[in-house]
Amino acid sequence: MTHSEVGSTHREIPFSDADFRAIADLALAEFGLNLAESKKPLVYSRLSKRLKARHVPSFPLYLELLERKEENEERLELISALTTNVTSFFREKHHFDMLRDERVPAILEKIKAGQRIRIWSAGCSSGQEPYSIAMTILDKIPDAARQNVKILATDIDPKIVERARTGQYPETEGTGIPPAFLQKWTKKVPPNEIRVSDEIRSLITFAELNLMSEWPFQGPFDAIFCRNVAIYFNQETQQRLWSRFAEKLAPDALFFIGHSERVTGPATQQLAATGITSYRKTGSAGRHAQ
Numbered sequence: 032m033t034h035s036e037v038g039s040t041h042r043e044i045p046f047s048d049a050d051f052r053a054i055a056d057l058a059l060a061e062f063g064l065n066l067a068e069s070k071k072p073l074v075y076s077r078l079s080k081r082l083k084a085r086h087v088p089s090f091p092l093y094l095e096l097l098e099r100k101e102e103n104e105e106r107l108e109l110i111s112a113l114t115t116n117v118t119s120f121f122r123e124k125h126h127f128d129m130l131r132d133e134r135v136p137a138i139l140e141k142i143k144a145g146q147r148i149r150i151w152s153a154g155c156s157s158g159q160e161p162y163s164i165a166m167t168i169l170d171k172i173p174d175a176a177r178q179n180v181k182i183l184a185t186d187i188d189p190k191i192v193e194r195a196r197t198g199q200y201p202e203t204e205g206t207g208i209p210p211a212f213l214q215k216w217t218k219k220v221p222p223n224e225i226r227v228s229d230e231i232r233s234l235i236t237f238a239e240l241n242l243m244s245e246w247p248f249q250g251p252f253d254a255i256f257c258r259n260v261a262i263y264f265n266q267e268t269q270q271r272l273w274s275r276f277a278e279k280l281a282p283d284a285l286f287f288i289g290h291s292e293r294v295t296g297p298a299t300q301q302l303a304a305t306g307i308t309s310y311r312k313t314g315s316a317g318r319h320a321q
């Protein structure tokens with residue numbers, strides 16, 4: 032949220048408390064987003080741009096428009112406007128170190144035993160997170176692409192998933208990538224971009240997925256990254272989500288969340304904290320429904 036987004040109370044388009052509540056109710060029901068009253072100026076600032084873009088004169092009319100079946104695209108614009116896609120390569124590097132040091136040995140054993148390996152980046156934004164996972168894995172398992180090793184990368188926002196698929200970024204973003212990885216797995220795209228190599232890209236399957244909906248895959252996963260996503264959800268939604276993730280993890284698999292998030296509720300019986308924002312799936316405790 033920028034200062035200019037919240038600094039002004041002048042509103043070109045009327046935005047009543049009832050309008051805010053209606054938007055907040057919709058965001059909660061459809062996307063699990065938790066918009067506290069304090070977010071009202073931010074919501075106005077971001078959504079008034081959508082109203083102008085669509086030439087809609089009032090919030091009640093915008094809400095009506097969102098209800099129309101053919102307005103799926105606008106509902107996605109809404110979620111883009113209400114969330115942030117901020118991400119970076121090797122964000123919270125200690126998570127990737129832990130994946131390498133604490134899970135890769137077990138992954139190598141599983142590969143030897145002919146088992147499949149699955150890692151999930153849930154809420155992958157523009158792809159830097161799954162590409163960082165792929166580099167971490169390929170560095171230690173050079174033949175990963177020929178083994179049954181796959182990284183699933185999902186996000187609710189189709190536009191951001193499309194951008195992630197391209198694997199192309201401003202050169203300045205490459206500073207977050209360890210120099211040896213940068214040299215090995217990216218190439219320059221003149222004048223000032225870099226592109227992630229096909230070998231890295233081949234490990235990842237990108238897909239659109241709203242975490243609030245059914246998950247059309249089985250798992251189990253050797254690691255799940257769901258970082259800086261649940262921060263938008265209310266506590267009840269978060270706790271349901273933690274339990275669903277716990278259910279999808281293999282025994283001893285790792286679970287990573289964002290720096291300001293914590294696992295609470297029933298999932299704590301299945302996820303043992305191994306750091307402030309990292310957890311290990313414990314044995315085969317009670318099952319939780321999706």
Ligand SMILES: C[S@@+](CC[C@H](N)C(=O)[O-])C[C@H]1O[C@@H](n2cnc3c(N)ncnc32)[C@H](O)[C@@H]1O
Pocket residue numbers: 062063114115116117118119122153154155156157160185186187188191240241242243257258259260263289
């Ligand atoms: C701040 S980014 C986090 C990116 C990455 N995980 C990281 O930590 O760098 C949050 C992402 O969560 C996605 N998101 C928000 N609500 C979601 C939902 N209900 N289902 C799936 N993805 C969601 C947003 O589209 C956005 O790309």
